[in-house]
Amino acid sequence: MINELRFGIIGCGSISHTHAEQIGLINGAKLVAVADVEEDRAKSLAERYEADWYADYHEMLKREDIDIINILTPSGMHADMAIAAAQAGKHVITEKPMDVSLDKAHEMIQVCKDAGVKLAVISQHRFDTSTVKVKEKVESGKFGNMILGECAVNWYRTQEYYDSGEWRGTWALDGGGALMNQSIHTIDLLQYLMGPVESVFARKATLAHERMEVEDVAVATVSFKNGALGTIVGTTSAFPGLSSRLEVFGTKGSAVIENDQLTHHYEKTTDSKGEWYGGGKVENLASQSEEASNGTGSSDPTAIFGGAHRIQIEDMIQAVLENREPLVNGEEGLKPLEVILAIYESARTGKSVSL
Numbered sequence: 110m111i112n113e114l115r116f117g118i119i120g121c122g123s124i125s126h127t128h129a130e131q132i133g134l135i136n137g138a139k140l141v142a143v144a145d146v147e148e149d150r151a152k153s154l155a156e157r158y159e160a161d162w163y164a165d166y167h168e169m170l171k172r173e174d175i176d177i178i179n180i181l182t183p184s185g186m187h188a189d190m191a192i193a194a195a196q197a198g199k200h201v202i203t204e205k206p207m208d209v210s211l212d213k214a215h216e217m218i219q220v221c222k223d224a225g226v227k228l229a230v231i232s233q234h235r236f237d238t239s240t241v242k243v244k245e246k247v248e249s250g251k252f253g254n255m256i257l258g259e260c261a262v263n264w265y266r267t268q269e270y271y272d273s274g275e276w277r278g279t280w281a282l283d284g285g286g287a288l289m290n291q292s293i294h295t296i297d298l299l300q301y302l303m304g305p306v307e308s309v310f311a312r313k314a315t316l317a318h319e320r321m322e323v324e325d326v327a328v329a330t331v332s333f334k335n336g337a338l339g340t341i342v343g344t345t346s347a348f349p350g351l352s353s354r355l356e357v358f359g360t361k362g363s364a365v366i367e368n369d370q371l372t373h374h375y376e377k378t379t380d381s382k383g384e385w386y387g388g389g390k391v392e393n394l395a396s397q398s399e400e401a402s403n404g405t406g407s408s409d410p411t412a413i414f415g416g417a418h419r420i421q422i423e424d425m426i427q428a429v430l431e432n433r434e435p436l437v438n439g440e441e442g443l444k445p446l447e448v449i450l451a452i453y454e455s456a457r458t459g460k461s462v463s464l
């Protein structure tokens with residue numbers, strides 16, 4: 110019987126510390142090796158977490174004592190690395206977005222299936238207490254028919270942030286800007302709670318930064334397959350970095366998640382009174398547990414704490430042990446990517462784009 114799953118990390122930059130630390134906190138998980146083309150980064154992460162290090166990740170993939178590979182490199186590299194890991198027989202956890210190209214994302218799903226390995230795509234906020242609660246309300250019909258979903262990620266990133274890595278702000282490796290890199294979490298939650306997106310109509314612009322190819326402001330209207338409507342706003346130009354906000358409304362209830370906390374929740378009961386003018390009793394359930402609470406990253410990209418990452422890594426461990434799909438598998442990871450790429454196409458063509 111397997112009693113310990115062993116991890117290897119590719120990419121020892123900002124988010125690698127969250128993964129390494131959280132793996133270290135899980136009983137039955139061990140980080141055994143890390144790889145980065147920047148040897149200093151690989152060495153320093155390896156020393157801190159008592160792992161071996163490699164400059165060439167292909168060498169690390171040859172090790173037989175690694176079960177799961179975490180891919181934490183620039184987004185446009187994820188699919189190629191996932192494919193190499195799967196072909197080496199390793200299960201794969203990849204950071205979001207799963208890749209920047211839909212074709213590549215489909216290929217990585219297929220290769221993982223063919224190799225018989227699990228694929229999980231990080232979308233840690235699906236594991237937040239707030240999200241779990243609202244999802245349960247929507248699924249159980251407590252909110253009635255869903256009619257409106259809005260999300261706004263009004264964040265800020267400095268020019269230095271975009272200058273800090275050659276891949277940042279490029280189409281080839283970041284795959285997009287405020288939406289693909291920062292707002293993807295909230296866009297994923299929007300479609301997770303409201304249901305699949307049918308079409309989008311969008312505009313995007315680069316207004317507050319230089320030396321970047323991608324957007325720092327984008328807005329879109331959304332039609333969901335169930336007939337509901339919605340909006341998406343994402344920016345990295347909202348100085349000095351405000352909130353990420355998600356609001357979902359059904360015929361019998363509504364919820365607001367702000368900075369990952371459930372700040373408003375209301376559902377109609379048989380004795381609900383005083384609602385004719387919108388005066389229904391609002392129950393405030395700001396009850397996000399510390400456990401799953403992540404830093405918001407509204408102005409500081411390093412302010413991402415790891416609790417929800419840990420829960421998602423634990424889900425992958427259970428998926429491997431029980432031979433089931435992880436909660437956010439490749440098909441789930443595709444959904445926000447499809448929405449964001451449709452928004453970019455709509456903004457480019459000036460036309461509504463169906464998914």
Ligand SMILES: NC(=O)c1ccc[n+]([C@@H]2O[C@H](COP(=O)([O-])OP(=O)(O)OC[C@H]3O[C@@H](n4cnc5c(N)ncnc54)[C@H](O)[C@@H]3O)[C@@H](O)[C@H]2O)c1
Nearest residue numbers: 120121122123124144145146147181182183184204205274
């Ligand atoms: N889930 C989250 O909240 C979250 C937060 C931050 C970043 N991310 C995602 O994590 C990924 C990495 O982001 P980051 O901010 O840590 O970037 P980063 O630039 O800080 O780190 C990326 C690392 O990958 C390394 N690398 C590049 N090419 C490589 C190769 N061929 N082999 C091995 N290593 C290579 C770089 O040298 C660098 O150290 C991105 O996809 C990003 O979207 C997710």
